[in-house]
Every structure is written in C-alpha cells, then in structure tokens.
Amino acid sequence: MRIQTRYLVAIFSLLAFAYFYSRDGLVTTSVVYTAIQFALPLALAAMVGVMCERTGVVNIGIEGTMLISAFSAFFIGAIVQDTVIGLVTGIATGMVVGLLLALMSVSWKMDQIIAGVIINIMAAGLTSFLYSQNYSIPSTLSPIDIPIIGTWPIIGPIISFHGPITYFGILFIIGLWVALYKTPWGLRSRAVGEHPSSADTAGVSVIKLRYLNVTLAGAVGGLAGSYLALEAVGIFERGFTAGKGFTALAIMIFGRWNPLGAFAAAIFFGLAQAVTNQLMIDEVVQIPQQFINMLPYVLTIAILAISAGKVRPPAAEGIPYEKEKA
Numbered sequence: 199m200r201i202q203t204r205y206l207v208a209i210f211s212l213l214a215f216a217y218f219y220s221r222d223g224l225v226t227t228s229v230v231y232t233a234i235q236f237a238l239p240l241a242l243a244a245m246v247g248v249m250c251e252r253t254g255v256v257n258i259g260i261e262g263t264m265l266i267s268a269f270s271a272f273f274i275g276a277i278v279q280d281t282v283i284g285l286v287t288g289i290a291t292g293m294v295v296g297l298l299l300a301l302m303s304v305s306w307k308m309d310q311i312i313a314g315v316i317i318n319i320m321a322a323g324l325t326s327f328l329y330s331q332n333y334s335i336p337s338t339l340s341p342i343d344i345p346i347i348g349t350w351p352i353i354g355p356i357i358s359f360h361g362p363i364t365y366f367g368i369l370f371i372i373g374l375w376v377a378l379y380k381t382p383w384g385l386r387s388r389a390v391g392e393h394p395s396s397a398d399t400a401g402v403s404v405i406k407l408r409y410l411n412v413t414l415a416g417a418v419g420g421l422a423g424s425y426l427a428l429e430a431v432g433i434f435e436r437g438f439t440a441g442k443g444f445t446a447l448a449i450m451i452f453g454r455w456n457p458l459g460a461f462a463a464a465i466f467f468g469l470a471q472a473v474t475n476q477l478m479i480d481e482v483v484q485i486p487q488q489f490i491n492m493l494p495y496v497l498t499i500a501i502l503a504i505s506a507g508k509v510r511p512p513a514a515e516g517i518p519y520e521k522e523k524a
Contacts, residue, residue, distance in 0.1 A: 212471030227355040229472045234360065235430060237461075237468030239264070242367050242422035243446030244453065244460040245374055249415035251455060252378065253408045254391040254514035255303055258314025259295070260419055261443025262321030267292040269325040272434040276333035281428050284335065285363075288424030289417050296416015301408045307518035318443075326436050338432040339363060361429040363421065368461075371419070375457040384475075387411060391512035394519045404519045419443075441495065448498040454509050467497055 243260050250257040270291040275284020285414060302313040339477060341359045347359035378384035386407060389397040394404045422442075427434050453460030476489055 213519050225476065227352065230356045230469070231272045232475070233465060233468035233472040234356070234364065236469070236471045237464040238364050239422045239425050239430070239442055239465035240449055240467055241410050241461045242418055242425065242508065243373075243443050244449040244464060245371060245457060246415040246419040246422070247447055247450035248374070248453075248455055248457055248460060249387075249411050249418065250299075251450070251512055251515050252391045253387050253411045254394060254512055255300070255315065255408055256310040256407060256516040257299060257411050257415065258311055258447070259299055259317030259321075259413070260314075260413075260446055261441065262318035263292050263295045263312075263416055263419035264439045264443050265318075265325055265437075266295060266321040266421035268427040268438050269321075269328070269422035270309045271420075271424040272335060272427040272443060273328075273330075273333055275335045275428060277462040279336050280338055281335055281337065281387075284428055285339070285424050288427070289420040292416040292418070292420020292423065293413055293415070295411075296413040296419065299416065300412040303518070304405060304412070306341060310516050310518075322437070325438075329434070329436055329499075335428065336493075355499070359444070360427075363429045364457050365420065367425070371457050371461045377466055378457060388512075391514055394514050395522060398519075398521065410517070440491075445494050445498050450503050451505050451509055451511075452501045455511065463488055463501070470497060 246260050246263065247257055267288040271284045271288025273284075274287040275281050278284075280484070299313055299317060302308045302316070303310045323423060339361045341361050342365065344358045348354045378387065386402045387395065389400070390402060390404050390407050398404050423439065426438065426442075445467065446464075449463040451458050452463040471493060474493055478485055478490065
C-alpha cells in the first residue's frame with residue numbers, strides 16, 4: 199500500500215512537535231506560532247494559483263501581484279496614515295492586476311507564462327522606481343486576543359493573538375475548499391479547467407468565469423501582499439516579497455490544486471523556516487544567513503522533484519479557449 203508523501207510529512211510534523219514540546223513547551227509553541235505567520239502569505243498566494251488554474255489559467259504573476267499590492271498598501275496607508283485604507287488599496291490593486299492578467303490571457307489569448315512574466319517585471323520595475331524610504335505607517339494591524347481559547351494550554355498560545363488578516367485568511371481557505379467542491383460555482387470552475395468546451399455546451403460561460411476567477415484571485419494576491427506590508431512586517435523594501443509567489447506555485451502543486459492540501463504544504467514550509475530560525479537563536483547550529491535565505495527555494499526544488507509525475511494539473515490549464523462555431 200502506497201502512503202502519500204503529504205501524509206508522511208503530517209506524521210513527521212506531529213512527532214517532531216510532540217518531541218520538542220516534551221523538551222521545552224514554551225519554545226515549541228512559539229515556533230509553531232511563528233510558522234503560521236510564515237505560512238499565511240504562502241498559503242494565500244497558493245490560493246491565487248488554485249483559483250486561476252482550476253479554471254485553466256496559469257498564473258505565473260503571483261509574485262508581481264503580491265509585490266505591487268504590498269507597495270500600494272504600504273504607501274497609501276502611510277500617506278493617509280490609515281492602515282485599513284492601505285489594506286483596501288492593496289486588495290483593490292491585486293484585483294486590477296488580476297483583471298490585467300485575465301485581459302492578456304483570456305481575451306488577447308497571449309501565452310499565459312509570458313503574461314505572468316510581464317506582470318512580474320512590471321511590478322518589480324514600478325515598485326523599484328517609485329520606492330521611497332521617507333514613509334511609514336502609523337502601526338501594523340493589531341493582533342486579536344481570542345477570549346477563552348487564548349488561555350487553553352498548548353493550543354491557546356498557538357492560535358491566539360494573530361492579526362486579523364491571519365484569521366480571515368484561514369477562514370477564507372476553508373471557505374474556498376467548500377466553495378470549490380460543494381457549490382455550483384466550484385463545479386463550474388473545475389469543469390472549465392478540465393473540459394471547457396463541454397462546460398460551454400452545458401451553458402457555462404467559460405470566458406466570464408475565467409475573468410471572474412482570475413480577478414478574484416488577484417484580490418487574494420493583494421491580500422497576501424498587504425499582509426506582508428501591514429501585518430507581518432510593517433515596512434516595504436525593494437524585492438519585498440522575496441520569491442514567495444514562486445514558492446506558492448510549488449505549494450499549490452504539492453497540495454494537488456486543493457485549498458486544504460496547499461494550506462498544509464504552506465504550514466510545512468513555515469514550520470521549516472521557523473525551526474531553522476529557532477535553531478539559530480538557540481545557537482544549536484551555526485548557519486550563515488545566506489543559507490537560511492536559501493531554504494524556501496531548496497524546499498521548493500525538493501517538493502517539485504518529489505511531486506514530479508505524481509500529480510496531474512487541470513487538463514485545460516494554459517490553453518486559451520476558442521468557442522466552437524456552429
């Protein structure tokens with residue numbers, strides 16, 4: 199009987215948690231708490247890929263969407279001195295970028311890889327040109343202390359006192375899974391990604407649904423970028439997203455284009471980063487910072503190597519739709 203890699207990862211993670219908690223519970227819960235913070239932007243970015251590719255549109259531009267959304271969220275928030283307005287601006291920016299991707303890939307029928315690369319280059323160039331160090335936001339989004347649950351042993355310190363985007367993001371991921379597999383919208387989306395001509399024959403507007411999903415996915419990418427700028431860090435720098443959008447593509451593949459599977463993979467990435475950081479803090483190992491920065495990319499390559507040949511993307515992924523003439 200073949201045991202799937204993701205189940206082995208889950209079992210290993212639980213055993214590692216139990217072992218480290220028995221040695222130092224406070225440090226262990228702190229590591230898991232930090233892992234959630236590392237994982238959330240990756241998970242949200244992976245949802246962008248899931249929403250797009252389930253309808254047959256490849257989105258390589260997740261990195262650029264996050265970057266330009268983080269930029270707009272931070273600088274508008276700094277200019278008006280209102281973090282919430284910055285958040286709304288970041289999400290709106292993501293929607294505009296998503297709409298641009300839909301225009302290029304769905305209406306203009308450009309090669310979808312090239313369309314995504316255009317967005318990434320545009321975002322990198324635009325944010326580098328407009329970047330200024332003379333701005334700061336009044337504060338990051340305040341963490342929420344969940345009543346009662348925050349006092350629970352083990353679980354309380356892990357799931358309480360995160361920021362509002364974190365809680366909304368987790369609920370959104372669960373809601374996306376429900377919507378994708380339990381609602382007419384999800385059925386239509388998956389049908390369009392697998393066999394668009396059959397979906398069209400059944401009365402589903404392939405073009406409209408792809409536009410809708412890619413634009414909404416852009417909003418989610420905007421939320422991921424806004425999280426980095428307004429909740430996680432509170433600053434913006436050139437190249438701020440540091441390849442998280444590309445890592446999210448590997449997470450999406452490892453999660454088999456399933457929102458919950460991708461979320462679990464993101465938690466694994468976050469846990470690896472958090473454990474490595476803690477080992478450095480405790481001086482258990484002396485690892486140069488450059489190697490720590492390499493970790494997400496090494497994991498990305500490893501996961502893609504493990505997943506190669508074992509996962510099947512949506513059948514119509516990356517293929518522009520041409521309506522059949524009667």
